[in-house]
Amino acid sequence: MKILIILFFATVSFTSTALEYKRLPSCYLLSDSLDTSLPSDSAMYTFEFNGLSEENTQLIYSSGTNTITYNFENEHTLKLILPSGKYKFEFYISGYDEIVTGKLEIQKQHHSTYRVQMEHQVFKGQMKKPVIYLYPKENLEVSVQLNIHGQDPFYYPEYKNSWSFTADPTGQLKFGESTYNYLFWEANMDAPKIDHNYGFMVEGDNTVTFLEEQLNLMGFTSKEQADFITFWGPQLTQNKLNYVNFIFNEACDEFAELSISPQPDNIFRVSMIWQPVNEPWELESPLMEKMNRNGFTVLEWGGMELPAIYDAAEI
Amino acid sequence: MGFGNATYNYLFWEAKSTNSIDISQVKTGFFVKNDEVISFLEEKLTEAGLTSQEQADFITFWAPRLNQNKLNFIHFMFNQTCNRLAELNISPTPDNIYRIYILWSKVDEEFEIDEQKIIRANREGFTVIEWGGQHHTMIQKKYKFIGINMCLI
Structure with missing residues (x-):
């Protein structure tokens, strides 16, 4: 009986994830792993931006409350260490469509890597x-x-x-x-x-x-x-x-x-x-x-x- | 027409018209599908006596505006009825003044209404033609005056 119930929940959660992915093709999870080198209540996000050229050096992002301007170094990658929880991110790069993610959940001492697909803005x-x-x-x-x-x-x-x-x-x-x-x-x-x-x-x-x-x-x-x-x-x-x-x-x-x-x-x-x-x-x-x-x-x-x-x- | 050197x-x-006409109250009109807009207008305007220019x-x-809707309801206003939107005084008095306004609204489906008879322009002597139109939204009943061109010949 117990096993049956667990299976049922698993099915529900799978369906909702699938829907989420359909709505958000521009940002998707590449990997999620445990990283014990992180402080005990923290977690790390890595965002890899795809579709940019070398002259795109500036990213404006927000994870809810404040908006931050970030300059890319060698790669089009953003690493953030945050308390574990659920975050909704917004990314903006000049000349590209703005990306607004769904709520991305991260567990304590986990390292999640996301791919963000940037599309040229064409009006x-x-x-x-x-x-x-x-x-x-x-x-x-x-x-x-x-x-x-x-x-x-x-x-x-x-x-x-x-x-x-x-x-x-x-x-x-x-x-x-x-x-x-x-x-x-x-x-x-x-x-x-x-x-x-x-x-x-x-x-x-x-x-x-x-x-x-x-x-x-x-x-x-x-x-x-x-x-x-x-x-x-x-x-x-x-x-x-x-x-x-x-x-x-x-x-x-x-x-x-x-x-x-x-x-x-x-x-x-x-x-x-x-x-x-x-x-x-x-x-x-x-x-x-x-x-x-x-x-x-x-x-x-x-x-x-x-x-x-x-x-x-x-x- | 000469205006000095121009x-x-x-x-x-x-x-923007303040005197609105309630398109849902009109008794006659036409239903026109988007791919028939041009041939419909050519036919009716020829009947009305407008030149190809x-x-x-x-x-x-x-037409590019009407083409955006799958189906339109169209009603024409002629001559004196156009005074409800604007009165036109010309001196010296022309032999013939002809006015034609198109009122149109997007509709989802056809309803029962009599086909409208087109009044023809008499172009003898000093003739004035004015054409214009008004886009309506039948359901919301918002009226916005879009444009009128006037043509002196």
Whole structure:
């Protein structure tokens, strides 16, 4: 009878451990052994961090009450001696997803070694409303192909391996009976890496003036500016302050490669990357580009909102 | 349209509306699945008499939002009924003013409702077209005004 009861408990505890592991694949136990060299009521945790590179030297961790900054020495390993008990750890390394462990129990004079798998932080953003305008010198049959580095693309008008249409010098694009002013696409994709030392701080109330000024400098017509501003203006105006930066031309290939046949004389691409911020920080003027509108000209603009920055010190 | 040196294709405004319309009280409308959003809007906006350029402005604004839901309920507001959201005065008086707003809400399943008749724009003479829309949440009954574009031709 006694044996039966013990077996029953063992089964329960096994099941609950299995569930715990499913929820926490990023931190798991490698070994647990008795170490009598430890003080009688103490225990030792060793955390081995996986997935880091040599430049990751700083770890911020907490085991409940206080948060400690720790500099790795030769290895990406953290050793902690604590009274035996149950602890929940949080690990943070810049550029990686934060890890929060479950409650890890340790017995007196035991040494537990855990593997912590760090994953690169990649924010998924939405590349919104890139529109493409085409202005040939004379009526021209054009084919446009996009290779989007993202998911769930939306196109308008309908895209079948390419867009094929006749463009005229005023920028009207004729698809059979229908006429459009632009081609439109949108997709979800990885956010680009941005150097937050460069860019602009733009107050919400100042959005329209700022955009008119910058788009003018880039060489947008007032109609193109209106399309851009009526799309982005209301979104930026909702925040007190925004960080704004622009990505130009070849750098936009990161989002999507654009092939146009016949080859235009000038292609200008710009993506506005922006995010709400709580307080400003020092910024250097970014390198801005200006479009050349000579000959068969193509303009594409789009943008992406990144998550808000609440603490400028994070930058 | 010329504003000094600047030329625009349309006037644009947007506001949070204080005068809300209760979408659950409307008597007519449509149910549209996400993969039918574009063809539905093209069909109805063609019926309404919008040009392909106006349709593109409308569809590229609203379709990516509607596409996020498996099923949407859609109701259109036309002409004078739009005054409940905003009155529009134009001088000199145009020969024809046409206003069309899309009200839409995500729904889990279809319910019984009559299909709505689309009113067509009369585009003779000095014509004004205004389009816009409002996203609704049927269950929570929260109303937020998202956008309106206006087009002078």
